[in-house]
Amino acid sequence: MSGHVGFESLPDQLVNRSIQQGFCFNILCVGETGIGKSTLIDTLFNTNFEDHESSHFYPHVRLKAQTYELQESNVRLKLTIVNTVGFGDQINKEESYQPIVDYIDAQFEAYLQEELKIKRSLFNYHDSRVHVCLYFISPTGHSLKTLDLLTMKSLDSKVNIIPVIAKADAISKTELQKFKIKLMSELVSNGVQIYQFPTDDETIAKINASMNGHLPFAVVGSMDEVKVGNKMVKARQYPWGVVQVENENHCDFVKLREMLICTNMEDLRDQTHTRHYELYRRRKLEEMGFTDVGPENQPLSLQETYEAKRHEFYGERQRKEEEMKQLFVQRVKEKEAILKEAERELQAKFEHLKRVHQEEKLRLEEKRRLLEEEIMAFSKKKATSEIYQNQTFMTPGSNLRKDKDRKKEPGYRLELLCFDVRACETIGGRKDAEEGREGPRAPGRP
Amino acid sequence: MDPLRQSPSPSSSRASSPRTLSCERLGYVGIEAVLDQLKIKAMKMGFEFNIMVVGQSGLGKSTMVNTLFKSKIWKSTMPGLRVPMPQTLQLHSVTHVIEENGVKLKLTVTDTPGFGDQINNDKCWDPILGYINEQYERYLQEEILITRQRHIPDTRVHCCIYFVPPTGHCLRPLDLEFLQRLCRAVNVVPVIARADSLTIEEREAFRHRIQDDLKTHSIEVYPQKSFDEDVNDKILNNKIRERIPFAVVGADREHMVNGRCVLGRKTKWGIIEVENMAHCEFPLLRDLLIRSHLQDLKDITHNVHYENYRIIRLKESHALPQGPGWVNLAPAPPPAPTGTRASPGPAKMCRWAEDNSDEDF
Numbered sequence: 001m002s003g004h005v006g007f008e009s010l011p012d013q014l015v016n017r018s019i020q021q022g023f024c025f026n027i028l029c030v031g032e033t034g035i036g037k038s039t040l041i042d043t044l045f046n047t048n049f050e051d052h053e054s055s056h057f058y059p060h061v062r063l064k065a066q067t068y069e070l071q072e073s074n075v076r077l078k079l080t081i082v083n084t085v086g087f088g089d090q091i092n093k094e095e096s097y098q099p100i101v102d103y104i105d106a107q108f109e110a111y112l113q114e115e116l117k118i119k120r121s122l123f124n125y126h127d128s129r130v131h132v133c134l135y136f137i138s139p140t141g142h143s144l145k146t147l148d149l150l151t152m153k154s155l156d157s158k159v160n161i162i163p164v165i166a167k168a169d170a171i172s173k174t175e176l177q178k179f180k181i182k183l184m185s186e187l188v189s190n191g192v193q194i195y196q197f198p199t200d201d202e203t204i205a206k207i208n209a210s211m212n213g214h215l216p217f218a219v220v221g222s223m224d225e226v227k228v229g230n231k232m233v234k235a236r237q238y239p240w241g242v243v244q245v246e247n248e249n250h251c252d253f254v255k256l257r258e259m260l261i262c263t264n265m266e267d268l269r270d271q272t273h274t275r276h277y278e279l280y281r282r283r284k285l286e287e288m289g290f291t292d293v294g295p296e297n298q299p300l301s302l303q304e305t306y307e308a309k310r311h312e313f314y315g316e317r318q319r320k321e322e323e324m325k326q327l328f329v330q331r332v333k334e335k336e337a338i339l340k341e342a343e344r345e346l347q348a349k350f351e352h353l354k355r356v357h358q359e360e361k362l363r364l365e366e367k368r369r370l371l372e373e374e375i376m377a378f379s380k381k382k383a384t385s386e387i388y389q390n391q392t393f394m395t396p397g398s399n400l401r402k403d404k405d406r407k408k409e410p411g412y413r414l415e416l417l418c419f420d421v422r423a424c425e426t427i428g429g430r431k432d433a434e435e436g437r438e439g440p441r442a443p444g445r446p
Numbered sequence: 447m448d449p450l451r452q453s454p455s456p457s458s459s460r461a462s463s464p465r466t467l468s469c470e471r472l473g474y475v476g477i478e479a480v481l482d483q484l485k486i487k488a489m490k491m492g493f494e495f496n497i498m499v500v501g502q503s504g505l506g507k508s509t510m511v512n513t514l515f516k517s518k519i520w521k522s523t524m525p526g527l528r529v530p531m532p533q534t535l536q537l538h539s540v541t542h543v544i545e546e547n548g549v550k551l552k553l554t555v556t557d558t559p560g561f562g563d564q565i566n567n568d569k570c571w572d573p574i575l576g577y578i579n580e581q582y583e584r585y586l587q588e589e590i591l592i593t594r595q596r597h598i599p600d601t602r603v604h605c606c607i608y609f610v611p612p613t614g615h616c617l618r619p620l621d622l623e624f625l626q627r628l629c630r631a632v633n634v635v636p637v638i639a640r641a642d643s644l645t646i647e648e649r650e651a652f653r654h655r656i657q658d659d660l661k662t663h664s665i666e667v668y669p670q671k672s673f674d675e676d677v678n679d680k681i682l683n684n685k686i687r688e689r690i691p692f693a694v695v696g697a698d699r700e701h702m703v704n705g706r707c708v709l710g711r712k713t714k715w716g717i718i719e720v721e722n723m724a725h726c727e728f729p730l731l732r733d734l735l736i737r738s739h740l741q742d743l744k745d746i747t748h749n750v751h752y753e754n755y756r757i758i759r760l761k762e763s764h765a766l767p768q769g770p771g772w773v774n775l776a777p778a779p780p781p782a783p784t785g786t787r788a789s790p791g792p793a794k795m796c797r798w799a800e801d802n803s804d805e806d807f
Contacts, residue, residue, distance in 0.1 A: 005516050006737040008547040010493050011485045013741035018484055020675070023477075046475050072477040118760045123749045201486060262476035266483035274596050285592050 022076040024127045025265060026107075028159065029081065030100060030151065031136025032088035035166045040134075040221035041081055043234060043245060044257055045070060048223060049081065058086030061096050063103045065128075080128060088147060097151040104130050104158045108280040129277060131268045132195070132260065133159045136166040137183065137216065141175045144186050152192045158276055160195035160268050162260070163187070168218035168251045169236060169243040176218055183216055197259060198267050211259050217252035220245055492543075492550035494600050495740060496581075498632075499555065500574060500624070501609025502562040505639040510607070510696035511555050513709060513720060514732055515544060536560060537577050556603065562620055571624045578603050578631050582755040602752060604743045605668070605735065606632045609639040610691060614652050617659040625665045632751055633668040633743050635734070636660075641693035641726050642711065642718050649693045656691055667691075669739070673746060686734060692727040695720055 029037040033056050042049055049068065065082040082103065087096055107129045114125055135152060137144065152161055163183070165171070171179060187194060194215065197208035222245050226235040234245040245253050260268075289309065499507040539556040556577070561570055581602040588598045606628060610621060617625075628634050636656070641649060660667060667690060669683040697711045697720045709720045720728045735743070 005514075005544070005546060006732070007493070007544075007551050007740065008549045009737050010549055010551065010740060011488045013738070014488050015481050015484055017741050017745065019481070023480060044475070070475075070477065072475055075478045075481065077477050077480075118757055120753070123745075201490060203486060257476065262479035263483070265480045266487055270487070278594060282592050 019074055019076075021123075022078060023265075024078045024080075025269070026080040026082065026128060026131050028084075028100070028104070028130045028133040029136065030084050030087060030133060030155075031166060032138060033086060035136045035138055036221050037083060037134075037136055037166075039223065040136075040164075040166070040219055042223050043221040043253065044260070045079065054085050056086075056089050058089060060090070061086045061099045063099060078126070082130065093147050096147060097154050100151065101154055101158065104155070105280070108158075108277055109284070111277065112281055112284060129272055130159050131265075131272045133161045135161055135163045137163055139165055139167050139170045139179075139218075141171055141179050143182050149186070149190055149192070152187070152194075153190065156193040157279065160271055160276070161192075162195050162256075163216040164256065165216055165218040167220065169220050169238075171218070180214075180216060180218070195268070195271070197264055204263055207263065208259075211255060214252060214255060217256045217259075219253045219256055220251040221253070489548060489550075491597065492552060493740075494552045494554075495744070496554040496556070496601060496603050496605075497735075498558070498574075498578075498603045498606045499609065500558045500561055500606060500628075501639060502611060503559060505609040505611060506696045507557060507607075507609055507639075509698055510609075510637075510639075510694065511557075512698045513696045513728065514735065515542075515553060537573060554601065567620055570620075571627055575627060575631060578606075578628075579755065582752055583759070585752065586756055586759060600744075602747055603632050604740075604747045606634050608634055608636045610636055610656065612638055612640050612643050612652070614644055614648050616652075616655045622659065622663055622665075625660070625667070626663060629665050629667055631755070633670075633746055634665075635668050635731070636691040637731060638691050638693040640695065642695050642713075644693065653689075653691060653693070668743065668746075670746070673750070686730075689727065689730060692731045692734075694728045694731055695726040696728070 027041070029041065031037050033054055038049065047068075047070070049066070062085045063082055064085050065080055067078060067080045070077045070079055084100060090096065111125070111127065111129055114120055114122065133155060135148070135155075137148060152163070155161055165176075165179065165183075168176065197212050199205040199209050199212075220236060220243055222234050222236045222243075224234065224236065225232040226237050226242055226244075228235065228242055228244060233247075236243045236245075244250050248254055497511075499511060501507050537556055537558050539554050541552065541554045543550060543552050545551070558574060561574070564570070585598060585600065585602055588594065608621075608625065608628075610617065625634060625636065638644070638649070638652065638656075644652060666672070669686055671683075671687075674680040674683055695711060695718055697709045697718070699709070699712070700707050701710050701712050701717055702708075703710065703717055703719060708717075708722075711718045711720075719725050723729055
């Protein structure tokens with residue numbers, strides 16, 4: 001009994017779901033500054049992504065990642081382009097490729113973390129793992145640079161590498177052939193595994209196989225349009241001719257686009273997930289101490305080891321916490337003791353100072369009293385001496401004067417006393433007082 | 447017009463937020479070729495689909511499966527030749543690879559003879575739940591290995607068709623119990639079996655009563671309301687939800703009607719055509735299961751039910767594993783209410799499943 005069941009629509013169902021979800025593709029471009037990475041990406045995706053050129057003076061290699069959403073007919077593509085900024089610019093290039101390796105590992109790590117979570121949402125996770133690495137080789141015509149070799153060697157087990165010869169319009173055709181052969185032989189002899197286009201599916205096996213022979217692709221990128229014949233094509237214009245980007249005779253750009261996007265995008269993603277990511281995961285988990293087979297060759301479950309480790313870590317953590325607590329309490333106690341000591345000292349000092357101050361004050365009081373007494377004594381002495389002076393001054397004078405003087409004596413003495421008091425207060429006043437006395441008397445009083 | 451001005455984010459290990467960009471110059475890039483790549487890959491790998499049919503014996507389960515996939519997956523048992531009824535519920539699965547137009551489908555059908563046939567049917571759903579959980583467990587174990595396979599074989603039950611006997615009244619307690627437990631673990635599609643014993647009016651009334659029953663007991667059958675993603679999905683699924691449960695008739699014999707050869711049941715009063723929408727709703731079921739929602743069934747199983755199971759399993763991992771091999775399902779202590787999206791149902795269910803699978807498997 002046969003008939004049409006209808007599940008041939010299954011691939012379509014799958015495709016519809018994928019369209020709904022959208023696709024995600026991450027490209028990493030590695031190459032020296034100014035070699036044409038951004039231009040090539042622009043040309044590949046037919047859009048102006050970014051404008052400014054980067055400087056040559058960065059002290060370290062950094063990675064700059066940007067995500068764009070492209071749409072072609074009904075397919076949405078979330079494209080992330082990661083650029084290496086400052087690659088090959090430093091004088092000492094030893095640290096050049098480490099940031100790249102770290103970045104790729106970081107993306108794998110993020111995915112692994114998400115996968116190991118208890119409550120996870122993998123189906124709407126934005127996959128940031130690098131799917132393909134376009135490695136730009138500068139068109140010297142000779143061979144690979146050491147930096148290129150080292151970088152590719154360290155990246156080949158982590159990401160799919162597609163080497164491209166940049167600025168291919170600087171090499172002639174014959175040189176190009178030789179260059180390609182030299183490059184491939186160098187890569188092979190150094191054991192660098194670049195991405196091979198898959199040849200297991202009949203529909204694309206043939207074309208992939210032939211493309212494999214054209215690696216590395218010699219590309220030219222340009223977004224400028226030049227009129228050739230009666231069409232506007234993307235090209236670079238030189239005084240001696242026009243290099244057309246999409247002309248297969250001029251460069252391999254079309255092949256690259258074909259291979260990268262039209263034919264093998266899905267395979268690149270697949271390889272990243274099933275090969276490179278699994279390798280990373282395996283290494284990471286083994287590092288952490290998990291195995292699939294426990295002692296006595298009985299298959300252990302990840303769960304058991306994980307649990308055991310977790311308990312271990314908890315125990316460790318508890319212990320450390322206790323330790324820290326003890327330490328803390330001890331320190332606090334010490335500090336408190338010190339502070340108390342300091343307080344007491346301060347108190348003692350304060351008392352001491354107060355006492356000293358008191359004593360000082362008393363002494364000063366004492367001194368003042370003495371001084372005042374001296375002043376009194378001195379002024380009395382002065383008074384008596386002046387009386388005596390005036391008396392001696394008055395005796396050789398007339399009787400009249402005497403009577404008058406006698407009459408005036410109490411008043412005179414009063415005056416004197418008055419002057420006295422005033423003289424005590426003001427030194428300057430004394431002199432005036434004396435003069436004032438002498439004055440009217442001198443011309444002779446009646 | 448330059449829609450994209452993105453300030454570069456300095457060496458962030460996560461990419462910055464995306465800007466939507468339309469390809470201004472309509473030059474050819476070739477992104478949509480990725481769809482073909484997907485198709486090629488899918489055709490090469492083939493598809494897998496696991497279906498389970500649950501219901502009392504004599505409701506036409508095996509016939510239905512044969513009709514669905516238009517091949518003799520099973521020999522349906524005739525009443526007279528039936529072996530003595532099995533004392534306990536046993537599940538047995540049959541796997542076939544069927545091909546249509548270059549698309550290979552690995553179909554696994556699990557049958558449950560003996561379900562609801564005993565006098566005391568208490569806990570008869572446990573073996574079924576145990577089986578479902580066992581498939582989840584198998585997948586989980588594969589997934590947490592260090593060295594994993596490239597493509598983990600998927601034996602999880604994607605869809606469970608539940609056959610409701612055509613009493614014409616409402617759902618029986620056994621049905622309700624079973625549906626409540628199962629709809630949290632797997633996608634359940636209830637169907638009214640042997641619908642040719644009900645007239646059209648009786649069918650409608652029965653259907654409405656069943657829908658009311660389902661709503662009262664908050665049983666979410668497939669397509670679940672909470673998983674509708676956008677408006678289109680909602681509209682489409684609402685149409686389906688109105689017709690759930692489908693009234694189906696299964697037949698694996700062909701007869702001549704009006705010169706055409708059709709699958710049907712021949713009775714004295716006429717021939718009931720299986721593919722005729724006026725007679726029964728079998729085409730709806732088939733379309734739902736195979737033609738339009740197969741991928742969706744698989745997705746929901748993978749993204750929702752399996753994840754729920756995984757959460758419970760990982761949280762309960764303090765249960766001491768015994769013995770070699772993959773972690774056995776030791777009876778866990780009464781679980782604290784775990785924070786899954788459903789009520790404590792899954793936790794309970796898990797525990798019972800663990801109890802029984804120890805005995806049976």
